[in-house]
Amino acid sequence: MSDRTYTVKGMTCGHCKASVTEEISELSGVTGVDVDLQTGAVTVAGEGFTDDEIRKAVEEAGYQVV
Template identity: 45%
Template sequence: MALMNFLVTGMSCGHCAASIKKALTGMPGVSEVDVDVAAGTVTVQGADLDDTLLRAAIVEAGYEVPGTVAV
C-alpha cells in the first residue's frame, strides 16, 4: 500500500476538504483520502498511485499543489 502526502493551498473550510475528497475518491488505486485543512495537506493511500494524476485532480478541483510532504 502506497502513501502520498501533498501540500495543498487554497483550502479554507470543510467544503474545500469535501471537494478534494470527491475529486480523488474513485481514482485508480485510491483507497483512502484524508484532508487536513488546517495543515494544508492531503494524504492519499492506495496501490499503484499516480502522482501526476492525483495532482491534476486536485488542481481541477480548484486548488494548488506546490509540493509534497515527506511520509
C-alpha cells in the same frame, strides 16, 4: 499499499475538503484520502496512482499542489 502526502494550497473550509476528497477518491487505486485543513496536508492511501494524477484531481477541484 502506501501513503503519500501532498501539500495543497487554498483549502479553507469543509466544502474545500469535500471537493478535494471527492476528486482524488475517484482515481483508480486510491483507497483513502485524509485532508488536514490547518496544514494543507492531503494524505492519499492506495497503490497504482501517480503524483501527476493526484495533481490533476486537485486542480479539477479548484486547488493547487505546492
